[in-house]
Amino acid sequence: MTKVTFKIWRSNGSPGDGKFQDYETDITEGMVVLDAVHQIQAESASDLAVRWNCKAGKCGSCSAEINGRPRLMCMTRMGDMPEGKPVMIQPMKSFPVIRDLVTDVSVNFRTKKKIKKFKPRPPDAPDGTWRMAQSDIDRVQEFRKCIECFLCQDVCHVLREHNLHEEFVGPRHLVYTAALEMHPLDVEDRRGDLKDEGGIGFCNITKCCTTVCPENITITDNAIIPLKERVVDKYYDPIMRFFRIFK
Numbered sequence: 001m002t003k004v005t006f007k008i009w010r011s012n013g014s015p016g017d018g019k020f021q022d023y024e025t026d027i028t029e030g031m032v033v034l035d036a037v038h039q040i041q042a043e044s045a046s047d048l049a050v051r052w053n054c055k056a057g058k059c060g061s062c063s064a065e066i067n068g069r070p071r072l073m074c075m076t077r078m079g080d081m082p083e084g085k086p087v088m089i090q091p092m093k094s095f096p097v098i099r100d101l102v103t104d105v106s107v108n109f110r111t112k113k114k115i116k117k118f119k120p121r122p123p124d125a126p127d128g129t130w131r132m133a134q135s136d137i138d139r140v141q142e143f144r145k146c147i148e149c150f151l152c153q154d155v156c157h158v159l160r161e162h163n164l165h166e167e168f169v170g171p172r173h174l175v176y177t178a179a180l181e182m183h184p185l186d187v188e189d190r191r192g193d194l195k196d197e198g199g200i201g202f203c204n205i206t207k208c209c210t211t212v213c214p215e216n217i218t219i220t221d222n223a224i225i226p227l228k229e230r231v232v233d234k235y236y237d238p239i240m241r242f243f244r245i246f247k
Contacts, residue, residue, distance in 0.1 A: 001026045004078070006040060008048065009090035013097050020088070021045075027078045033089065034062055034073035037101075049100035057214055060149030064101050065090045070151040070212045092154040094163075105150050107165050111173050114197065118180055119188040136184035142222060143179035145215040148172065152209035152219060158202045168199035171209035171219050178223035181230065191234045200224070200231055 004027045011018030023040045034052055041048050052062040055074045062073040067081070067088050081087050095103035124131045152171040158164050177194065180186050194200045207220040
């Protein structure tokens with residue numbers, strides 16, 4: 001058993017309010033950061049607000065910044081923390097603080113509603129069924145692993161540093177769009193929306209979103225770059241634009 005100091009952000013959500021407060025608690029083998037936070041709640045901070053649900057890395061609720069890195073608290077082991085140093089926990093920087101470690105991520109759900117929904121092509125056979133290649137199905141399965149923890153949104157500098165939530169949908173919603181755009185049955189065209197309302201041009205493919213994804217989705221290479229290529233082909237490729245004149 002080891003006693004560890006935690007510096008936890010405390011705030012009531014008011015502008016300019018908030019500071020780190022120190023807590024100490026005993027850590028035993030196998031504990032994760034969320035265990036420690038719950039222990040601190042039980043021992044010395046019963047009013048500490050923290051969002052969590054499954055404690056299995058599948059609901060995305062307990063997202064926070066641990067020692068400056070966006071992570072899931074339930075999947076961050078205390079044994080991986082620097083020995084002898086305080087553990088700093090703060091809310092995600094890209095979203096407004098409601099209280100303590102809880103942030104308002106509702107902008108993500110409003111953004112998702114604006115993306116054009118799945119629009120299937122007509123069936124291939126008279127019995128109403130479709131034919132699809134397994135490779136095409138496999139391509140979009142990766143994107144369906146997203147647990148909407150919004151860590152990728154948090155680490156994205158366009159949202160984190162510039163707060164351009166209304167101009168740029170962010171990596172999570174580009175993954176969602178890619179799952180639709182690359183689906184073998186979908187016929188909807190979202191390229192214009194990606195260019196304008198989606199602000200895909202803001203992404204400079206630093207791959208920071210891929211780095212923090214707890215589901216190991218290759219966000220940049222498999223979703224964002226292919227979407228950028230589709231937008232460029234339609235709106236900026238002079239040869240493709242020339243051929244469209246004669247269609």
